[in-house]
Amino acid sequence: MAKVKIQGHASGSGILTITAPNTSTDRTITLPDATATIATTVDTNALTTRVNATNGRKNLLINGDMQVFQRATAATASTTTYKTADRWMLYDSSSGAFTSEKYAMSLAELNTTGHSQALELNVTTADTSIAAGEFCFIRQIIEAQNLQQLQYGTAAAKDLTLSFWVKSKIAGIYCAQILKTDSTAYFLPIEYTINNVDTWEYKTITYTPTAGSTSLITNSGGVITNDNNAGMQVTFGLVWGSDYHGTNNTWTSAAKYATSNQVNWMSSTSNDFYLAGVQLEVGSVATDFEHRSFDVELDRCKRYFQKSYNYETSIGTSTQIGFTTTGGHQGGTSTGYIEGGIEYDKVMRAVPSLTFYDHSGNAGKCARLHCGVQRFANEAIAASNQSPERTCIYSTTGNAAGIVQVHFTADAEL
Amino acid sequence: MVITNAKYIKNLEAENDCIEAIIDGIKMSVPLDTTNRHYTEILKQVADGDITIAEA
Numbered sequence: 001m002a003k004v005k006i007q008g009h010a011s012g013s014g015i016l017t018i019t020a021p022n023t024s025t026d027r028t029i030t031l032p033d034a035t036a037t038i039a040t041t042v043d044t045n046a047l048t049t050r051v052n053a054t055n056g057r058k059n060l061l062i063n064g065d066m067q068v069f070q071r072a073t074a075a076t077a078s079t080t081t082y083k084t085a086d087r088w089m090l091y092d093s094s095s096g097a098f099t100s101e102k103y104a105m106s107l108a109e110l111n112t113t114g115h116s117q118a119l120e121l122n123v124t125t126a127d128t129s130i131a132a133g134e135f136c137f138i139r140q141i142i143e144a145q146n147l148q149q150l151q152y153g154t155a156a157a158k159d160l161t162l163s164f165w166v167k168s169k170i171a172g173i174y175c176a177q178i179l180k181t182d183s184t185a186y187f188l189p190i191e192y193t194i195n196n197v198d199t200w201e202y203k204t205i206t207y208t209p210t211a212g213s214t215s216l217i218t219n220s221g222g223v224i225t226n227d228n229n230a231g232m233q234v235t236f237g238l239v240w241g242s243d244y245h246g247t248n249n250t251w252t253s254a255a256k257y258a259t260s261n262q263v264n265w266m267s268s269t270s271n272d273f274y275l276a277g278v279q280l281e282v283g284s285v286a287t288d289f290e291h292r293s294f295d296v297e298l299d300r301c302k303r304y305f306q307k308s309y310n311y312e313t314s315i316g317t318s319t320q321i322g323f324t325t326t327g328g329h330q331g332g333t334s335t336g337y338i339e340g341g342i343e344y345d346k347v348m349r350a351v352p353s354l355t356f357y358d359h360s361g362n363a364g365k366c367a368r369l370h371c372g373v374q375r376f377a378n379e380a381i382a383a384s385n386q387s388p389e390r391t392c393i394y395s396t397t398g399n400a401a402g403i404v405q406v407h408f409t410a411d412a413e414l
Numbered sequence: 415m416v417i418t419n420a421k422y423i424k425n426l427e428a429e430n431d432c433i434e435a436i437i438d439g440i441k442m443s444v445p446l447d448t449t450n451r452h453y454t455e456i457l458k459q460v461a462d463g464d465i466t467i468a469e470a
Contacts, residue, residue, distance in 0.1 A: 079438070080415055080416075080438060081415070081438055228449060229449060337426075339426070349449075350447060350449035350450050351445040351447040351449070351450055352445070352450070353437075353442045353443065353444045353445065353450060353452045353453075354442065354443040355440055355441060355442050355443070356441075356443070363440065363441050364434075364441035382423050382432075382434070382443065383423075383431075383432055383443045383445075384423070384425035384426065384431040384432065385425060385431065386431075386432065386443075386445045386447075392425075394426070411442075411452070412450070413451060414451060
């Protein structure tokens, strides 16, 4: 690289004039009082990315800092669905088993990571020999209409950068993959390395639309349909059988979620895995984590899952606190239909699946209340005319009562 | 997703309104909505011949 040296002179104030082609106007650049490199294109692009990324809500993930646990906080067996941290799906098809739970960071860990909570996984049954079709993972699925700014399906498709804190009992290579699910499904696994066991490490991964010199994402098949269905999955692999091994950092239409280098995290019941501060943002630079307040994060989670119980109360707990009380009329009773409704706290992504509990914790049941006389448990309950905003509920027959009371969960997860 | 005991539930107008089923051990009321992940899984398992949905 050619360099221009400006010789320092304590009393100098001269201007060095160089004739510039293609302009008739003088341009004066004031150099810094230090030896340095004037910003390159790479520098300015990175700055532009950073500025863009900090505008508005940059984290495409919800509950990335593991603040919200509506379903459960204690160790819960994790098989095929949402069990503990909101929006984070856990899946285990191995011959082993693991649990998930909320993990509270120590002050030292808070000092290191900047986060007060994490998602903790523990192997409870080991699987030392992973079959070709087995897998275990942590995943968040992003709603398609929240991804339109990626411009997938066009030549202007954007980079995505994933950043997160991770700690594991097993060091080695893991894979974090994105799957563009809409229209045609395309898969992009990328390796990252956990260097030291039992140590919080910060990782960043950039997913480019043309990774592996491919054009799948920039062609029409890359489009993410603008709707409320799944648009993209972000998956942290724990175990992937050989059926799912592909090429590192290369888009493919085959169902490849990892590479053959992925460690077998299920190898021992001593193994644990912690994940915190997960952020997915547009651009090629990982920026500081976007800390959102608890109420904002909980509100966003409620688009996908709600419950009638107090936030801290476990689902199915024997309690009347939070009971939805509806229908009928005080004073009058019936052994037949009592009908009412439930309004959700927030409009949900889709019409939710409902689970009902009475005040004794009986699943699939409600209470029929004869005001001032008796509350009857274990009564029949059903839903009808459901929408993402509300539902009718009714108890068809049972003890003479005028009001139906029920706890519920509403699940509209992707 | 392990789905058992699926059956249609009729609304007050006697039309099929939702499906009641045990899903991963939990009794759920699943709407007939193709954007609901439980309903799409029920349809898939019915198509695969793994489960049937009983009439109300």
